[in-house]
Amino acid sequence: MRAYTHTARGPPSLTLNPTTLPNPTLSSPTQLLVRTTHCALNPGASIVMQLLPFIFRARPAVPEMDFAGTVECTGSSVTDMPPGTPVFGSIPVGQHVRSTSGALAGSIVVERDAVVRVPGTVALSEAAGVGIAGSTALACVTAAKVKRGDAVLVNGAAGGIGHLVLQMCLEKVGASGRVVGVCSGRNTSWVRELERGSSTDNAVGSLRVIDREAEPLVPRLVRDYGAERFDVVIDAAGIQEVYQSCPGFLKEGKPYVTVGPRLGRYTYAGMLGMLGTTAKNVLWPRILGGTPRPYVQVAAAASLETLEELAGMMERGALRVHVGTLVDWEDVMKVSDFAWWVCTLLNLDRHTRSFLADMLVVRLSLLLANRILLRMRNERVGSEYSSHRLVRIIS
Numbered sequence: 001m002r003a004y005t006h007t008a009r010g011p012p013s014l015t016l017n018p019t020t021l022p023n024p025t026l027s028s029p030t031q032l033l034v035r036t037t038h039c040a041l042n043p044g045a046s047i048v049m050q051l052l053p054f055i056f057r058a059r060p061a062v063p064e065m066d067f068a069g070t071v072e073c074t075g076s077s078v079t080d081m082p083p084g085t086p087v088f089g090s091i092p093v094g095q096h097v098r099s100t101s102g103a104l105a106g107s108i109v110v111e112r113d114a115v116v117r118v119p120g121t122v123a124l125s126e127a128a129g130v131g132i133a134g135s136t137a138l139a140c141v142t143a144a145k146v147k148r149g150d151a152v153l154v155n156g157a158a159g160g161i162g163h164l165v166l167q168m169c170l171e172k173v174g175a176s177g178r179v180v181g182v183c184s185g186r187n188t189s190w191v192r193e194l195e196r197g198s199s200t201d202n203a204v205g206s207l208r209v210i211d212r213e214a215e216p217l218v219p220r221l222v223r224d225y226g227a228e229r230f231d232v233v234i235d236a237a238g239i240q241e242v243y244q245s246c247p248g249f250l251k252e253g254k255p256y257v258t259v260g261p262r263l264g265r266y267t268y269a270g271m272l273g274m275l276g277t278t279a280k281n282v283l284w285p286r287i288l289g290g291t292p293r294p295y296v297q298v299a300a301a302a303s304l305e306t307l308e309e310l311a312g313m314m315e316r317g318a319l320r321v322h323v324g325t326l327v328d329w330e331d332v333m334k335v336s337d338f339a340w341w342v343c344t345l346l347n348l349d350r351h352t353r354s355f356l357a358d359m360l361v362v363r364l365s366l367l368l369a370n371r372i373l374l375r376m377r378n379e380r381v382g383s384e385y386s387s388h389r390l391v392r393i394i395s
């Protein structure tokens with residue numbers, strides 16, 4: 001089967017190689033073999049690819065965990081998924097790290113409880129973006145205890161996680177509630193459309209979408225919502241400034257639920273900074289200047305239960321998945337970052353790229369160059385991976 005593999009940690013452009021691997025085979029009666037059609041590129045999986053040293057993982061590694069495809073064959077105990085069944089799911093992180101098992105490959109072997117059937121009305125490309133993003137969205141909405149009549153702010157509403165959170169909240173708050181979503185200007189129109197598709201009945205809340213780039217976000221939130229503050233804020237982008245200012249627009253005692261601080265740089269320093277920010281937000285007492293609102297950070301993993309719940313939501317039309325970008329197999333590296341262009345221009349071979357990936361000075365220069373390039377293209381920094389950026393594996 002074809003697969004992208006890597007044997008060193010680092011940015012995809014320096015470490016990934018298109019290659020051919022032996023077809024995986026079933027090793028237990030509870031497993032099934034899925035022929036993958038689509039794979040979602042997730043920020044979380046990118047952290048594993050870029051930061052987890054190879055002493056802790058199988059070599060070679062295949063990146064990514066979320067996928068959709070069709071069942072090829074099953075073990076004898078799997079009786080409800082005949083060959084040809086369209087499925088989506090997520091490779092558990094333990095299996096992903098300990099074996100050469102990743103979603104950026106032509107076939108995957110997983111346990112039966114790692115996949116669910118794709119509802120008839122849903123495209124495989126859409127279902128592929130649901131695994132981790134959908135499970136995290138569900139965890140956010142559950143932790144926030146969103147209820148009928150609530151006023152909810154969703155920051156990062158155009159993200160792979162955020163646009164699912166937004167739809168779940170619209171349904172939960174019902175006709176008497178309201179949801180305000182924050183995203184960049186280029187995403188406002190399709191995010192607005194989610195109001196219509198968010199439920200099969202009309203009992204959804206009203207939606208207002210704010211362009212975070214039109215004017216400084218925090219003063220705007222304080223001005224527009226300072227008097228009648230929100231019952232819940234769900235931050236699916238993890239923006240620290242929004243948390244620190246939330247008493248201006250979030251009611252006293254109400255939770256600030258978040259996916260965790262945004263990782264600006266895929267480096268150990270960036271990771272440490274992120275952990276430090278989380279610790280400060282959770283532990284720093286109010287009397288010493290801590291933000292006086294509970295900081296609730298979710299940690300989600302896809303399970304059979306959550307995948308089934310998400311499939312049910314899609315089936316009854318309560319959840320639509322937005323496919324932001326769909327790239328072909330050959331173009332995987334192009335979506336990654338600036339370094340890809342350098343390697344292509346210089347015609348660097350695999351070994352040179354792996355060697356470069358291990359050099360700190362090269363990694364830092366590439367990060368800087370990538371940052372400048374993204375700024376020039378007016379794209380957000382660190383945007384190269386998103387759960388609604390998908391790879392089409394079989395056209």
Ligand SMILES: NC(=O)c1ccc[n+]([C@@H]2O[C@H](COP(=O)([O-])OP(=O)(O)OC[C@H]3O[C@@H](n4cnc5c(N)ncnc54)[C@H](OP(=O)(O)O)[C@@H]3O)[C@@H](O)[C@H]2O)c1
Nearest residue numbers: 043156158159160161183184187237259298299300386387
């Ligand atoms: N806690 C967990 O269990 C868990 C699980 C998975 C992922 N995560 C984390 O969750 C985050 C989001 O993941 P994702 O898959 O949804 O990523 P994503 O698809 O890239 O979405 C992030 C969104 O944030 C928005 N954004 C970027 N910069 C922003 C800013 N300065 N202010 C406000 N919004 C900004 C972007 O939309 P606009 O440009 O339109 O605003 C983008 O769509 C990542 O940091 C990821 O590591 C956490």
